[in-house]
Amino acid sequence: MLDALIQKKLCNFTLNIKLQVKNEILVLWGHSGAGKTTVLQCLAGLAKPSSGLIKLKDQVLYSSEEYINLSPQSRNVGYLFQDYALFPHMTVRQNVMYGLKAKKIFKASIDPVELLNSFGVGHLIDRYPRQLSGGEKQRVALARALAVQPKLLLLDEPFSALDKGTRELLRQEVKKLHSQWQIPFILVTHDEEDANYLGDRLIALDKGQTGQGDRYLVPVQS
Numbered sequence: 001m002l003d004a005l006i007q008k009k010l011c012n013f014t015l016n017i018k019l020q021v022k023n024e025i026l027v028l029w030g031h032s033g034a035g036k037t038t039v040l041q042c043l044a045g046l047a048k049p050s051s052g053l054i055k056l057k058d059q060v061l062y063s064s065e066e067y068i069n070l071s072p073q074s075r076n077v078g079y080l081f082q083d084y085a086l087f088p089h090m091t092v093r094q095n096v097m098y099g100l101k102a103k104k105i106f107k108a109s110i111d112p113v114e115l116l117n118s119f120g121v122g123h124l125i126d127r128y129p130r131q132l133s134g135g136e137k138q139r140v141a142l143a144r145a146l147a148v149q150p151k152l153l154l155l156d157e158p159f160s161a162l163d164k165g166t167r168e169l170l171r172q173e174v175k176k177l178h179s180q181w182q183i184p185f186i187l188v189t190h191d192e193e194d195a196n197y198l199g200d201r202l203i204a205l206d207k208g209q210t211g212q213g214d215r216y217l218v219p220v221q222s
């Protein structure tokens, strides 16, 4: 369970959001510039709120009152960026192993080949990102985000750069992944089909405010 109260002063408005996310997929919805990415960055520890509290399971990740602000590596949070953010000078294997080294997880505890195989890209392990298609890059990025065995997965417009067919395939994979991992997922998207297919619940953000609260989405049969 994720519990978060985030306030952050931005250029044009103050972000103010309260989130409670169980082991479900929460869709964060809103116009460009509404503050969606900033919310994910605060949860991941890549940006610091002005004030608030972020608690994941029983661990406090951030507390302005208690002066706690854990580093991104100590948070057990997987982050799938909009543009994949794979390191261009590293092979697929090195990209997946990178997060583990940063977190000091022993190499033996996770098999990158097995993880990549589960996403159908095990055969690409010695390639560089420039030698991959968009869909392959996104699968590698997913494997990297999951290699740290996160307790929360953040997905920022994960399919926006993909063609329709790849998008549909990956959507199904993410849904399957969620039922296997049983952790909270937060998905930022502009796409109604992504939201309806994947989301259990939706929160609309407008100029940093959540307005009328959230609504439950009707489950889509897969």
Ligand SMILES: Nc1ncnc2c1ncn2[C@@H]1O[C@H](COP(=O)(O)OP(=O)(O)OP(=O)(O)O)[C@@H](O)[C@H]1O
Pocket (backbone or CB within 6 Å): 009, 010, 011, 012, 030, 031, 032, 033, 034, 035, 036, 037, 038, 039
């Ligand atoms: N570090 C920062 N300091 C101050 N303002 C910021 C900072 N980062 C982003 N902003 C501003 O905060 C607002 C929200 O940005 P954010 O990237 O979170 O929006 P978004 O909803 O994710 O947009 P998009 O859908 O276009 O990615 C924007 O007006 C942006 O210019």
